[in-house]
Amino acid sequence: MSNQHGTVWTKPQRSESGTEAGHVSPPKGYYYDFHLHSCLSPCGDNDMTPNNIVGMASLLGLQIIALTDHNSVKNCRAVCKVGEQNGLTVIPGMELCTSEEIHVVTLFPDVDSAEAFGAHVSTTLPPIPNRPDIFGEQRILDENDEIVGLEEVYLLSASSISIEEVMPLCGSYGGVCYPAHIDRSSFSVISALGLFPDHIGFRFAELSRQAGPGYASQVQLPQGLKLLRSSDAHYLEDIDEAKYTLPLENCTPAAAVKYLESAPLA
Numbered sequence: 605m606s607n608q609h610g611t612v613w614t615k616p617q618r619s620e621s622g623t624e625a626g627h628v629s630p631p632k633g634y635y636y637d638f639h640l641h642s643c644l645s646p647c648g649d650n651d652m653t654p655n656n657i658v659g660m661a662s663l664l665g666l667q668i669i670a671l672t673d674h675n676s677v678k679n680c681r682a683v684c685k686v687g688e689q690n691g692l693t694v695i696p697g698m699e700l701c702t703s704e705e706i707h708v709v710t711l712f713p714d715v716d717s718a719e720a721f722g723a724h725v726s727t728t729l730p731p732i733p734n735r736p737d738i739f740g741e742q743r744i745l746d747e748n749d750e751i752v753g754l755e756e757v758y759l760l761s762a763s764s765i766s767i768e769e770v771m772p773l774c775g776s777y778g779g780v781c782y783p784a785h786i787d788r789s790s791f792s793v794i795s796a797l798g799l800f801p802d803h804i805g806f807r808f809a810e811l812s813r814q815a816g817p818g819y820a821s822q823v824q825l826p827q828g829l830k831l832l833r834s835s836d837a838h839y840l841e842d843i844d845e846a847k848y849t850l851p852l853e854n855c856t857p858a859a860a861v862k863y864l865e866s867a868p869l870a
């Protein structure tokens with residue numbers, strides 16, 4: 605099955621190397637989930653620890669995942685480290701909430717870049733304290749799942765970064781971004797703006813796990829826009845079994861970022 609919006613509906617074959625003379629192997633498809641929350645997100649379950657996330661993702665057959673907490677990257681270093689120790693690729697990322705209350709998935713090639721971006725984003729959030737009694741703690745963990753701090757600024761606020769600004773800003777830190785769960789009726793680019801803006805230059809967009817297979821044909825999307833599927837899991841049991849692949853050059857955060865910023869439009 606395929607449609608005009610790219611790769612997401614097809615299930616690329618996992619090509620085994622077998623390079624013959626004069627024959628170039630097609631890129632491998634890697635099972636991905638680029639939208640996962642940890643216990644740092646106020647709405648993320650406390651069981652979403654670095655070791656539990658990596659363990660569950662590996663069990664489900666995923667090969668490359670991204671940690672995308674709301675407006676913070678402070679658990680990325682720990683999750684990336686646990687991923688390294690267990691042979692699972694983890695992309696450091698963030699689900700940024702723009703000033704229009706649009707959620708955008710941002711992904712980075714390495715933790716340092718993500719943390720630099722995170723430090724900037726923290727200056728754009730309103731200084732509203734978290735209310736752990738209402739929203740739950742925002743836990744910062746180390747690679748042993750030990751709590752090393754609590755984020756005190758409420759992370760579900762809108763930043764002052766606009767949807768127009770997010771792509772160049774993210775790019776200036778070496779990252780790539782695309783609108784999250786565009787089919788959802790809240791915190792999505794379409795619910796906020798009434799349409800998918802084609803002047804910003806997003807090459808990808810994410811569909812939630814609830815979007816039906818016919819979703820792309822029911823809405824007007826820019827020609828060639830590619831659609832990704834991720835779980836947006838806040839609980840361990842919400843992480844989906846490996847199902848969708850991307851044809852990355854190799855299974856690294858840098859290759860994923862490169863693919864997402866340069867894959868040709870269909």
Ligand SMILES: [Zn+2]
Binds near residue numbers: 699784785
């Ligand atoms: Zn979201």
Ligand SMILES: [Zn+2]
Binds near residue numbers: 699
């Ligand atoms: Zn999310």
